[in-house]
Amino acid sequence: xSNPLVDMExxxxxxxxxxxxxxCHPVAxxxxxxxxxxxxxxxxxxxxxxxxxxxxxxYLPIRVGSDVALISAMCHVIVRDxxxxxxxxxxxxxxxxxxxxxxxKCTPEWAAEICQVPAADIEQAARWYGAADRGAIYxxxxxxxxxxxxxxxxxxxxxxxxxxxxxxxxxxxxxMRGQNNVQGSGDAGGVPANFPGFQSVTDPANQEKFxxxxxxxxxxxxxxxxxxxxxxxxxxxxxxxIDGENTVVSDADRKHGEAQLRKLDHLVVIDLFLTETAExxxxxxxxxxxxxxxxxxxxxxxxxxxLRAAVPPQGQAKPDWWIISQIAKxxxxxxxxxxxxxxxxxxxxxxxxxxxxxxxxxxxxGEYQWPVPHKGHPGTPxxxxxxxxxxxxxxxxxxxxxxxxxxxASFPVWLTTGRRLQAYHTRTxxxxxxxxxxxxxxxxxxxxxxxxxxxxxQDGDTxxxxxxxxxxxxxxxxxxxxxxxxxxxxxxxxxxxxxxxIGGGFDPVTETAEFxxxxxxxxxxxxxxxx
Amino acid sequence: xxxxxxxxxxSPTLLTMTLDGEEVSFxxxxxxxxxxRRHAKDVPTLCYDPRLDPFGGCRMCVVxxxxxxxxxxxxxxxxxxxxxVRTHTDALEGHRKTxxxxxxxxxxxxxxxxxxxxxxxxLTQLVxxxxxxxxxxxxxxxxxxxxxxxxxxxxxxxxxxISCYRCVRVCAEQEGDYAISVANRxxxxxxxxxxxxLLKESxxxxxxxxxxxxxxxxxxxxxxxxxxxxxxxxxxxxxVCTYCGVGCAVDLMTKGEKLVGxxxxxxxxxxxxxxxxxxxxxxxxxxxPDRLKTPLVRDASGELVPxxxxxxLDRAAAGFVKANAEHGxxxxxAISSGRAPTEASxxxxxFIRAGFASNHVDNCSxx
Ligand code: SF4
Ligand code: SF4
Ligand code: FES
Numbered sequence: 001x002s003n004p005l006v007d008m009e010x011x012x013x014x015x016x017x018x019x020x021x022x023x024c025h026p027v028a029x030x031x032x033x034x035x036x037x038x039x040x041x042x043x044x045x046x047x048x049x050x051x052x053x054x055x056x057x058x059y060l061p062i063r064v065g066s067d068v069a070l071i072s073a074m075c076h077v078i079v080r081d082x083x084x085x086x087x088x089x090x091x092x093x094x095x096x097x098x099x100x101x102x103x104x105k106c107t108p109e110w111a112a113e114i115c116q117v118p119a120a121d122i123e124q125a126a127r128w129y130g131a132a133d134r135g136a137i138y139x140x141x142x143x144x145x146x147x148x149x150x151x152x153x154x155x156x157x158x159x160x161x162x163x164x165x166x167x168x169x170x171x172x173x174x175x176m177r178g179q180n181n182v183q184g185s186g187d188a189g190g191v192p193a194n195f196p197g198f199q200s201v202t203d204p205a206n207q208e209k210f211x212x213x214x215x216x217x218x219x220x221x222x223x224x225x226x227x228x229x230x231x232x233x234x235x236x237x238x239x240x241x242i243d244g245e246n247t248v249v250s251d252a253d254r255k256h257g258e259a260q261l262r263k264l265d266h267l268v269v270i271d272l273f274l275t276e277t278a279e280x281x282x283x284x285x286x287x288x289x290x291x292x293x294x295x296x297x298x299x300x301x302x303x304x305x306x307l308r309a310a311v312p313p314q315g316q317a318k319p320d321w322w323i324i325s326q327i328a329k330x331x332x333x334x335x336x337x338x339x340x341x342x343x344x345x346x347x348x349x350x351x352x353x354x355x356x357x358x359x360x361x362x363x364x365x366g367e368y369q370w371p372v373p374h375k376g377h378p379g380t381p382x383x384x385x386x387x388x389x390x391x392x393x394x395x396x397x398x399x400x401x402x403x404x405x406x407x408x409a410s411f412p413v414w415l416t417t418g419r420r421l422q423a424y425h426t427r428t429x430x431x432x433x434x435x436x437x438x439x440x441x442x443x444x445x446x447x448x449x450x451x452x453x454x455x456x457x458q459d460g461d462t463x464x465x466x467x468x469x470x471x472x473x474x475x476x477x478x479x480x481x482x483x484x485x486x487x488x489x490x491x492x493x494x495x496x497x498x499x500x501x502i503g504g505g506f507d508p509v510t511e512t513a514e515f516x517x518x519x520x521x522x523x524x525x526x527x528x529x530x531x
Numbered sequence: 532x533x534x535x536x537x538x539x540x541x542s543p544t545l546l547t548m549t550l551d552g553e554e555v556s557f558x559x560x561x562x563x564x565x566x567x568r569r570h571a572k573d574v575p576t577l578c579y580d581p582r583l584d585p586f587g588g589c590r591m592c593v594v595x596x597x598x599x600x601x602x603x604x605x606x607x608x609x610x611x612x613x614x615x616v617r618t619h620t621d622a623l624e625g626h627r628k629t630x631x632x633x634x635x636x637x638x639x640x641x642x643x644x645x646x647x648x649x650x651x652x653x654l655t656q657l658v659x660x661x662x663x664x665x666x667x668x669x670x671x672x673x674x675x676x677x678x679x680x681x682x683x684x685x686x687x688x689x690x691x692x693i694s695c696y697r698c699v700r701v702c703a704e705q706e707g708d709y710a711i712s713v714a715n716r717x718x719x720x721x722x723x724x725x726x727x728x729l730l731k732e733s734x735x736x737x738x739x740x741x742x743x744x745x746x747x748x749x750x751x752x753x754x755x756x757x758x759x760x761x762x763x764x765x766x767x768x769x770x771v772c773t774y775c776g777v778g779c780a781v782d783l784m785t786k787g788e789k790l791v792g793x794x795x796x797x798x799x800x801x802x803x804x805x806x807x808x809x810x811x812x813x814x815x816x817x818x819x820p821d822r823l824k825t826p827l828v829r830d831a832s833g834e835l836v837p838x839x840x841x842x843x844l845d846r847a848a849a850g851f852v853k854a855n856a857e858h859g860x861x862x863x864x865a866i867s868s869g870r871a872p873t874e875a876s877x878x879x880x881x882f883i884r885a886g887f888a889s890n891h892v893d894n895c896s897x898x
Contacts, residue, residue, distance in 0.1 A: 005777070005801050026738065026807035027777045033707035177776030181876075182869030182894065189884075190867030190876035190894040201890050214885035219860075223883075223890030229864045237864045237891075239854035241847075243879055244868035245895050266850030273821050274835075283847045284835060286823035287871070290773035291783055291790055291814070295872025297771050299778025299801055307872055310768035310783040311790050311817070315824025316840065320868070320875030323844075324882055330848030333886040336878070344874040366771075366780065366800055421736065422808055429773075429816040435683030435754060436813060439737065 003136070003172035004301045004369060004381040009034045010170030013132035014042040015125070017067065017156070018142020018516075022051040023421040025140075025176045025300075032138075041132075043125045045070060046142060047416055048488055049481045058125055061483050062115040064414050065146055065403035065517045071155035072400065073111030073119075074126040076103045078162055083130030085164030092393055093161050099395040114400065134170035135163055141178060141418070145515040147404045147505035154396045161393045167384035177300035178419075184298035187355070187370070188348055192223030197352025213351055214335060225511040230256075234263025241268045241327070243320055244287060246275040246428055251513070253469055253503030270323055273428050276494065286317040293319050295341045296363060298370075301381070304358060305366035403517040404505020407485075411467060411519035414486040417498055418516075430492075443493040446479035447522075448486075455522065464523045467501035473525060474498075487522065491515070548614040563605035563616055564592055572618045575627060575657050577634075578695035579606045580650075580744050582797075582804055583704050589695055591627055591657070594618045602626070624661070631663035634693050643691065643748030645765060646755040646784070649794050653746035654693065680729050684737045684753055684812050687730075689722060691749035698722060698741035698750055705805060710735035722749075739811035743795055743804075754812055755784065755792030763787050769796060772810035773870070777801055779810050790817050851886075860887040867894045 008031035021029040029052070036042055036055060044056035045067070053059040062070055078084055079100055089096050108119035108126075115122070129135045137160055143152045156173055157166075165171040177183050189196035199206040201222055210218050229237050230251075240261075251257045261267060261280050269281040278284045292314070295307045321344050325336040338344050342360035349355040357372035357379075368379040384393075407414060422430065422440040430436050445465065447457065457463065459477050465487075466472075474489060474496045482488050491498050505514045547556050550570055557566045562585060567574045577589040587607035594605045597615035602623060605616075617623070634654070635641055641658050643651055658664055680687050696713060699722060703709050710733040711722055730737070742750045767782040780799025784792040793814055797804040816822075826843030827835040838846075854862045865883050867876040876894065883892040 025775050025777050026736070027779050027802050027805045027810075030706060030805055037707075179869035179895065180771070180773050180775060180778065181871065181873060183776060184873035185867050185869045185871075185876040185894045188867075188873045188876035189880040190892055191880075192890050192893050195884070196877065196880070210884065214881065216885050217888050218884060219888050219890045221890070223892060224864075226864075226866055226893035226895075229866075229891065229893070236858075236861060238858045238862040239851050239864070241851070241863075241865040241879070241882070243866065243875055244871045245866055247866065266854060268847045268850065272816070272823060274823060274827075278823075279835070281827075281835075282829045282850065283843050284823065284827040285843060285847065286826060289817045289822070291770065291817045293872060295874045297778065297872060299771075300776035301778075301801065303778060303801060305771045305778055305780065305800075306769075308768050308770045308783075310766070310770065310785050311788055314818065314822040316826070317823065318840070320871045321878045324875065324878040326840075326844045327847050327851070328878070328882045328886055330844055331852050331882075331886055333882065335881065335885055338878070341872065341874045344877055348873070348877045430809065430813045432816040432819040432821060433813040434815050438681075438683050439731065439808075 001172065001174040001176070001301045002166060002383040003170070003174055004303075005031060007136070007170045007172065007382070008032055008138075009038070011035055011040050011132070011134045011136035012170075013128050013135045014040055014138065015045075015129050015135065015159075016042065016052055016056075016138045017045040017071075018152075019138050019140035019176060020046070020048070020050045020052065020142070020418055021138065021140070021176065024178065024419050026421065028176060028300075041128055043128060045125075047414075047483060047486055049483070058121060058128070060115070060117045060121055060125060062117055064416050064486060065148070065514075066111075066115040066400075067143060067146070067152045068148055068155050068398055068400040069106070069111040069114040070117075070122060071152070071159055072103060072106035072398065073108045073122050074129065075099070075155075075159055075162055076106040077108060077123050077126035078130040078159075079103055081127065081130065083127065084162045088164030089162065092164075092167075092388070093395060094392045095395045098397050099158060102397045129159070130163055132163070132165075134168065135160075135165045136171045136174065137165070138174045138176060140176045142516060144175075144507075144510070145512055146517060147507055147514050148401050149507040149512050150509045151398045151401070155398050157393070158395050158398070161395060166393060167382065167386065167388075169382060172382070175300070180299075181297045183300060183302065184296065184304075187298055187352070192225055195351075196348055197354045199353070209351070227506060227511040227513070230260045233260040238264060239266035239268075240264055241270075241324075242277060242281075243270045243324070244272070245277070246271075247277045251499060253513075254497055254500045255470055256503065268327070270320055271428075272317075273432075275428055285323050286315060287323065288313045288317045288319050292317065293341070295319070295321075296345050302369045303366060304355070304363045304368050304370060306363055404514055405468070405517070405519050407519045411521050412485075413520050413522055415465065415467070415498070415501065415518045415520040416486060416488050416516050417491050417502065417518075418488065420490045420492065443474060443489055443496040444477040445474045446482045446488045447476050448482045448484045449478040449480060451482075451484055451487075452476070452478045457524070462525045464525050465498075465501065465520050466523075467518050467520045469503060470500040472496055472498060472500055487520070546610075546612050548610050548612065548616060550616050551618055557610045561610050563594055563596075563603070563608050563610050563614075566610050567594070567605060567616075567618055574605055574618050575660070576606060577653065577657070577693065577746055578697060580697050580701065583697065583700045583744075586696060586700060589630070589693070591630060593623060593626065595620055595623060628661040628663050631658055631661050635663055637693070640691060643751070644756065644759050646759055646792060647686075647742070647748035647751035648745055649743040649797075650697075650746045651748035651751065682730050682737070682753075684739065684808075685730060685742055686751040686753040686756065688749050688751060691747045692722060693747055693749075694722075695746060697744040697746065701740045701744045706736070706738060706740055708734050708736055708738075711741065737808040737812065738806060739808070740795075740805065752792055754815075758786055758789060758791035761786045761789060761791065765791070767794070772806070774809040774813070779806055781806065781810060783814075790814060855887060860889045861891060863887050863889065864891045867892060869895045
């Protein structure tokens with residue numbers, strides 16, 4: 001997030017797009033509720049009538065995958081009506097001319113057809129956001145898990161830059177991180193393109209720095225993504241170490257994923273449980289769980305906080321850093337003499353510019369938000385104040401592209417997937433919690449009541465849902481949250497492995513799968529018991 | 532100083548009042564209670580929760596203000612310059628004791644297990660402080676027990692309820708859920724859901740905030756109470772929720788080696804005392820019997836069988852060394868976790884970068 005969580009109570013206009021915040025980030029959503037009580041206006045764009053939509057002053061039920069069209073049309077209206085921040089554009093951005101020219105054809109009428117919402121509503125959204133003193137944008141995977149995920153984010157960035165909402169208190173461009181420490185994992189360099197601290201692996205200065213630090217020649221090229229690596233399993237990729245991720249259930253196109261993992265010569269999995277992925281491994285190593293482990297964790301507002309052990313490990317479980325260090329040592333790799341999580345964290349601080357002002361003792365109370373460039377620096381709750389890291393904010397010309405697969409005669413219904421309040425990911429944890437089944441016993445496919453009627457379905461009926469990749473059986477439930485022609489289910493239940501169906505396309509830059517859009521066909525499994 | 536501000540507004544230190552004979556400063560908008568608290572006056576409260584709008588229902592926090600005939604509720608009265616306030620006179624203490632005796636006489640049980648909730652000991656502590664454990668007012672009891680609500684998270688034991696409305700207020704003001712409300716008045720007062728039904732059928736999200744603010748244990752953490760019979764003191768350890776990216780700070784409650792519950796950290800920077808159902812209640816996985824207890828390796832017949840750490844780590848390492856030797860440095864790949872601590876990802880990427888001169892590392896895509 002460009003801005004801190006406390007800022008969520010401060011905007012005049014909230015634009016929430018592709019985020020089911022009350023279910024996925026419930027405590028952050030409380031702050032939006034406070035902003036609304038204070039008088040803020042909220043615009044929600046989401047294909048599903050999620051709880052946030054019920055709280056909105058303007059709800060745009062856009063067709064799945066049509067975000068770029070909506071955002072471009074909002075930019076069009078802002079420029080047409082002169083609501084842009086001229087000073088900000090002149091002093092802090094580049095390449096506005098190209099964008100303005102491109103925006104001319106992105107009229108609300110054009111977008112209305114693609115998004116399937118009234119042009120007047122798009123105009124209204126644009127005028128509210130454009131006129132706001134503090135306009136804040138919030139988004140989640142509803143924006144990124146598309147073939148055009150990067151385009152979606154860049155369109156939102158255009159919108160925020162156009163209106164001077166980046167680098168301002170109570171405003172900003174705010175992705176909400178889904179997993180507890182996906183931010184920390186990226187910060188630490190667990191990505192193919194960056195050394196720790198988002199230092200590009202292709203920058204010669206960084207290469208030299210890490211060659212010295214790690215005492216080893218470094219790779220001059222970016223690594224491949226996880227998706228590509230899986231595709232190359234058994235060919236280029238022969239051995240894989242997977243830490244704490246149930247790749248098999250959580251990734252797109254599950255059949256393909258399983259088949260690929262089987263092609264590896266060597267698979268090592270570190271996890272708490274014998275997950276579906278761990279069951280395929282040659283070696284499974286038991287890690288300590290949350291509550292048994294000391295360490296650090298970084299939240300969505302870049303706040304670095306301490307994790308503390310409260311109970312002893314189960315059985316012989318060991319901390320992840322210990323396990324990985326032991327493997328490294330036994331491979332003969334130097335530099336793994338760590339004796340505690342503090343050792344590891346302090347090494348990370350020593351070579352990451354955004355953590356340079358931190359150490360293990362300083363994060364004791366969790367008051368720092370990175371970047372903390374030097375000791376004594378108070379941290380940076382609001383990013384981009386005064387200046388962008390690379391000078392100026394750059395506008396990008398983005399064309400709308402349809403999803404990789406669109407509905408057709410054989411797959412006439414849109415499936416979109418996501419999470420539920422009471423379940424987390426593949427339920428390896430919430431599924432093992434007493435009481436959760438009282439609220440969420442099984443996965444139910446949500447279908448609009450009129451579609452239920454038209455397709456002659458009743459609550460609890462079982463259907464066969466198929467895409468070009470496979471099919472699953474799932475029980476159905478009428479829900480006005482789903483728009484007509486679009487159905488929803490979560491990916492949390494192994495009994496309903498929807499990820500077998502998904503995987504029609506990937507974002508060309510991030511290779512994130514299009515989890516949010518998949519054309520499917522829905523058929524009753526058995527003849528109905530009634531006429 | 533901006534021109535429209537007066538000297539007093541711009542320098543709050545100039546605002547002063549007299550508190551128990553001492554001149555103290557305050558900032559505009561502070562209540563008498565907040566000023567007293569900053570000066571460690573220990574004014575007792577029951578219906579007060581610093582996160583909620585002042586309510587003024589219980590009258591425990593009353594103080595004397597010179598020139599005002601009746602004592603005023605300090606939690607709802609704003610401090611004003613020159614005000615002279617007394618917080619602990621004999622009359623006030625007598626009033627507080629009587630109030631507590633009335634409350635106690637209405638209540639079945641003063642001593643409740645601290646596992647019930649964060650604030651569950653507030654009434655007990657006040658009763659002890661004011662030696663108010665008498666049976667003087669053998670009055671009627673208010674509220675009807677809803678212990679029949681089978682939800683596994685929140686025990687609704689309204690026999691203990693003192694109608695402070697903290698639960699109702701936290702649900703409305705903090706959560707914006709409005710799942711519970713107050714029905715009737717006086718002795719018939721009752722905390723209820725719409726149509727007097729089960730919480731599951733209301734808009735309740737089971738965030739547990741009502742449990743944590745209840746000063747009597749009338750609303751209680753049913754999951755924690757599973758450990759009521761376990762011996763030993765409760766220890767608290769500060770950590771951060773393991774589910775989503777909000778990063779709510781929590782205190783883990785343990786008895787011996789058993790994890791028995793989670794409390795929201797009222798001073799948590801991201802959550803300021805709030806939690807959702809996952810952070811509040813979804814912790815059983817930690818000590819679940821399904822946890823892996825030993826390393827496993829695949830044996831000759833293809834089965835995963837328990838192994839020693841030494842054996843398993845050697846097997847793990849050998850496979851990477853072999854791949855590297857036979858197929859080159861780019862044949863090894865690692866996937867780091869967005870769920871594990873940062874130290875896990877750091878060591879994993881170093882393993883790949885320093886070990887194989889490669890950038891073949893990625894984390895989960897479901898950011
Ligand atoms: S249930 Fe607890 S918090 Fe709610 S009114 Fe009664 S005593 Fe107060
Ligand atoms: S308590 Fe809920 S909102 Fe807070 S970090 Fe945990 S899952 Fe997220
Ligand atoms: S605490 Fe002030 S009236 Fe209850």
